Amino acid sequence: MSKIDDVAKLAGVSKGTVSNVFSRKRPISEKVQKRVLEAAKELNYTPNHIARSLVTKKTMTISLSMPSAKRISLTTFHTNLINGVITEASLHNYRILIDTLAQEELELPFLSGNVVDGVIVLNPKVDDTRLDYLTKYNIPAVVIGEPSAKYKNLVSYVDNNNQEIVEEVTTYLLKKGHRRILYLNAPTKMTVSKVREAGFLQAFADLGISNNESLIHFKESLYEDPSQYGYDTVMKYFAADKDRYTAIIADTDKEAIGICRAFRKLNIKFPDDVAIVALSDDLVLSHELEPPIPTVDMQAEALGKTSVQMLFHQIKVGDYPEISRAVVKAKFHSREQ
Amino acid sequence: MSKIDDVAKLAGVSKGTVSNVFSRKRPISEKVQKRVLEAAKELNYTPNHIARSLVTKKTMTISLSMPSAKRISLTTFHTNLINGVITEASLHNYRILIDTLAQEELELPFLSGNVVDGVIVLNPKVDDTRLDYLTKYNIPAVVIGEPSAKYKNLVSYVDNNNQEIVEEVTTYLLKKGHRRILYLNAPTKMTVSKVREAGFLQAFADLGISNNESLIHFKESLYEDPSQYGYDTVMKYFAADKDRYTAIIADTDKEAIGICRAFRKLNIKFPDDVAIVALSDDLVLSHELEPPIPTVDMQAEALGKTSVQMLFHQIKVGDYPEISRAVVKAKFHSREQ
DNA sequence: CTGAAAGCGCTTACAG
DNA sequence: CTGAAAGCGCTTACAG
Structure with a gap:
């Protein structure tokens, strides 16, 4: 060269x-x-960008710290989110480095070594080595989702209006006359499950309706296949008594697919016998069901874009990053005319 | 610091x-x-890794050049492939930079600037700016899939045994007695479609069976939603005559899902009335269908791992990278006991 | 608008 | 086993 x-x-x-x-x-x-x-x-x-970086102290790279145990499992939500991150980053001529927890456990190699100018943190955990590290070294970072109490005041984040949106969905069902609603919530481990639970209960409270006959089921985190989880759970709750609940709120659309499969098996008609609403929208999957079920679009791409904008703001500000918050509103599609 | x-x-x-x-x-x-x-x-x-890189001439980073027009759409195949790439790269303490065509069009910023030690090229095109660039500058690169004739002797690549596997699937159907098979192949634009076509025809030839009543339908590339494509195509071929074909080979599993939906609509029973086989295995989707349909696992993770191993080999060899080839065998799951 | 020189934070022969 | 010094390929005040 x-x-x-x-x-x-x-x-x-x-x-x-x-x-x-x-x-x-x-x-x-x-x-x-x-x-x-x-x-x-x-x-x-x-x-030579490396030589340039050495003097400018900018690598023009941000890392995307992904959720993953052994293997990354990318849902449509993640794909859309990544699209948002890449689109926004490219706009500023920034590159994206993929970071996985597997690698983090080794040596946190991407966070350290001045290899990136900042990091987007996905799926924050209650105790999160990444956040420990990032806050300790004052590295610009933005969390997508809600960080646990420990980090909440130390790091910027962008999240959906989770309470509001579940409240909206629940209210929609209640106004349709449903009184026995089964809510398949996220695992208790995830902070979002509590926030959404609150939204669910708030809807009942606001309309002065008792939630006695409804149920919030928190996902057991051992389930790997969301569709299978939906199927099994419906089997568990509906096999004995098909009329126990008149509506289900599913945590994800893949779950909803399994739910529909179980309904076909049990010969339960949806939405006539039981109404289904799924959080998180998926273009491909929503086509599979007839009739299409109401879904909530979590605006993953907007989450991605916003996180990058917030990160750039921090990078510019420099040594003493300001902590900031943002909310991206989810959109409920009732599929009604 | x-x-x-x-x-x-x-x-x-x-x-x-x-x-x-x-x-x-x-x-x-x-x-x-x-x-x-x-x-x-x-x-x-x-x-400081940047300072180190300046002298060692190694960035310990490889880029993954992704297929994408405006937005990246990650199928399970891609996700698995990425898992393979990341897993193998981490093993050698290498990082992954995401590269998209959108960015490439700007300035090929990741390929240039000595920012990466090598690149994995996904979805090679007939005329591919990336490959032009990589071969010109002699940058270590491995293509996943088959490069067009123009690059075939210039660059290393790893591919599935596409001809063999389609031949195997077709033979399976022929031996089951099917004589009127509809093969929904990839778009003619993709080199893989020709290779697979050959496998399809070979199966007939080997068994001395006429393919007169069978048909290869090449996908129109304008379709974005694979499931919708499967649905529409079945409607087109089966609506008038439900008995025209007794078997379908689908190019992807998402296509297969749309096909099944169309069959339900047309009240065609599968596999009794029409057998379906899908290329490319998807854990989640295969659960959705009852009974599960035969699928072909393209071994995406192995493709990813192999590509990285080949790339490391080139990186070690240095200035005059050897061109090499590898084949990853796909696996047919007939779902039979 | 242009040039000469110092310096970014490391690694690596070379010498001991 | 250790040290002193040159150099990786740029950018950036400083001076003109």
Whole structure:
């Protein structure tokens, strides 16, 4: 690879001038610029970003710290979120480094070593080594979702209006006349399950309706296959008494698919016998069901974009990042005309 | 951030010694090592990877050049493939940079600038700017899938045994007595479609069976939703004559889902009236269908792992990378006992 | 608008 | 087993 000196020599200018032709940090006369570019082209020169980073202290890279045990399982929600992150980052000429927990356990290699300018943290845990590290070293970071109490005041985050949206969905069902609703909530381990539970209960309270005959079922976290989980859970609650509940709120759309499968098996008609609403929208899956069920779009792409905007803000601010919050509103699609 | 000089001073040794404590490139005595590590801990020192990369010429990063128009759409195949790539890369302490075509169009920023040591290229195109660039600059690269003729002898790649596997599936159907098979193949644009077509025809030839009543339908590339595509295509071919074909080979499992939906609509029973086989296995989706349909596992994770191994081989070899090939065998699951 | 020189934080022969 | 010094390829005040 040719380097900046080679180009400078061939173009008959100084290294500084060549540098500025490429970085546009200061104006260079037309003629000189042309000469430099021609020399660069002839030598197949392309600036070495590593050398640049060493002096500018910017790597133009952010990392996306992904949820994962052994294997990453990307839902549509994640895919959309990643799209948002990439789109927004590209806009600022930033690159994305994938970071997984498996790697984090080794040595937190991406957070350290000045390899990235900031990090987007997905699926924060109650005790989160990543957040410990990031806050300790004051590295710009934005969490997507709600961090546990321990970190809440130490780190920026963007989250959905989870309480509101579950309240909206529940209210929708209650107003339709449903009184026995089964809510398949997230596992208790996830902070979001409590927030959503509150929304569920609030809807009943607001309308002065008793929730005695309804039930919140928290997911057992051992389930790997969400569809199978939906299927099994419906079997458990409906096999003995098909009329026990008149509506289900599913935590994810894949769960909803399993629920529908169970209903077909049990010969329960939806939405006539039992209404279903699924949180988190999936273009492909929603087509599979007839009729299409109401879903909630968590706006994953917007979450991704917002997180990156917040991160850039922190990166600019510098050594003493401001803690900030943002809320991305989910959208309920009732599928009604 | 403290730097290597600070640690050296505090520990009373030279920078070189500190460097070697962290890189383990040459043996350091126990005592000195201990002193250095203590000093590093006290100063919260962590080596600057950027500075290291500048001299070693290794970034310990490879990029994954993803297929994407405007938005990335990650199928299970991609997710599994990415898992393979990450797993294998982590094993060698390598990081993964996500690269999208959208970004490539800007300035090929990840390929250039010595930011990565090599790249994994997904979904090669007939004319592929990425491959033009990579071969021109002699950057280590491995394509997943079959590159077009133009690049075939210039770049390493790993692919499935596409001809064989489609031949196997077709033979399976023919031996079951099917004579009128509809094969929903990939779009003609994709090189894989021709290879698979050959496998399909070979099966007929080997058994001396005429393919006159069978049909290969190449996907129109304008379809975005694979499930909808499967649905529409079945409607087109079966609506008028439910008995036209007795078996379908679907290109993807999402397609198969749409096909099943169409069959339910048309009141065609599968596999009794029409047999279905889907290429590319998806854990979640295969559960949705009753009975489960035969599928082909393309071994996406193995493809990912192999590509990384091949890439590392090239990176080690250095300036004149050897071109190599590998085949990952797909696995047919007939779902029979 | 341009040049010369110092410096970013490491690693690596070389010498001992 | 350890140290002193050169150098990786850039950018950036400083001076003109």
